[in-house]
Amino acid sequence: MLAGARSFARHVVLAVPVLLYAGIPFAVAVAEAAAADGEASITPSEALSRLKSGNDRFSHDAVLGQAVDSARRAVLAQGQSPFAMVLSCADSRVPPEVVFNVGLGDLFVVRAAGEVTDRSILASLEYGAEHLHTPLLVVLGHESCGAVKAASEAAGAGKHVASHGPNLDYLLHAIEPAVARAAKTPEEARLAAAIKANVDLVIDDMLRSSAALRTLVHDHKLQMVGAYYELASGKVLFSDTPHEVTDAQLKRARIKLAARTASASKH
Numbered sequence: 001m002l003a004g005a006r007s008f009a010r011h012v013v014l015a016v017p018v019l020l021y022a023g024i025p026f027a028v029a030v031a032e033a034a035a036a037d038g039e040a041s042i043t044p045s046e047a048l049s050r051l052k053s054g055n056d057r058f059s060h061d062a063v064l065g066q067a068v069d070s071a072r073r074a075v076l077a078q079g080q081s082p083f084a085m086v087l088s089c090a091d092s093r094v095p096p097e098v099v100f101n102v103g104l105g106d107l108f109v110v111r112a113a114g115e116v117t118d119r120s121i122l123a124s125l126e127y128g129a130e131h132l133h134t135p136l137l138v139v140l141g142h143e144s145c146g147a148v149k150a151a152s153e154a155a156g157a158g159k160h161v162a163s164h165g166p167n168l169d170y171l172l173h174a175i176e177p178a179v180a181r182a183a184k185t186p187e188e189a190r191l192a193a194a195i196k197a198n199v200d201l202v203i204d205d206m207l208r209s210s211a212a213l214r215t216l217v218h219d220h221k222l223q224m225v226g227a228y229y230e231l232a233s234g235k236v237l238f239s240d241t242p243h244e245v246t247d248a249q250l251k252r253a254r255i256k257l258a259a260r261t262a263s264a265s266k267h
């Protein structure tokens with residue numbers, strides 16, 4: 001199956017999505033710019049609209065100033081209530097607060113090269129979803145991602161690839177399945193396809209590895225959405241359909257998880 005420039009290929013068990021990426025209609029939503037109290041109670045789709053509006057402003061050079069002054073800091077000193085979580089690459093060109101034109105306290109952000117997750121990243125996102133009640137998690141890949149590029153080059157070298165050391169090897173190994181999924185895409189579109197496939201697989205992996213996130217998604221308290229950032233245009237292309245978890249899939253996942261836990265406790 002080919003992962004085209006504007007779609008993510010899908011294969012997995014827990015998520016049932018059709019991920020078509022589309023441009024965002026231009027609409028400046030001035031009212032959404034100011035943060036308000038109680039935002040954690042907004043719906044996932046309202047949170048997504050707010051991100052889309054912010055990115056629209058950013059990509060059209062129409063950013064609004066965000067509250068970062070002492071008054072805002074005094075409010076935030078009492079507690080945080082971010083309206084969305086973003087897991088993005090560590091790349092300096094993709095700072096979520098900037099590309100979504102939001103302010104202090106608006107986003108709960110976790111960053112790692114290639115959006116590769118580990119247990120500490122999952123624990124951070126579980127905290128944001130469970131304890132801060134953040135209703136939306138965007139996994140944000142980006143054009144020309146160096147981590148995915150490096151994983152592609154390592155895969156191309158096959159068994160002859162030299163070790164990059166245990167840490168970078170771990171990172172590149174985690175991205176390998178996305179590179180494999182995009183392998184049959186025409187060369188000029190292959191890297192973008194691998195980057196999108198990686199976003200997709202990161203979401204699948206989170207749903208598999210985190211019972212907390214899986215349950216929240218199943219109960220419609222959390223929406224997980226893939227996205228792809230274009231470096232020059234500044235546009236974020238979102239997946240049209242969020243990842244979902246059906247009852248049957250949730251049940252199967254719980255059985256697998258219980259079996260794995262039982263097996264692990266024997267060792």
Ligand SMILES: [Zn+2]
Pocket residue numbers: 089090091113114142144145146147148
């Ligand atoms: Zn990157």
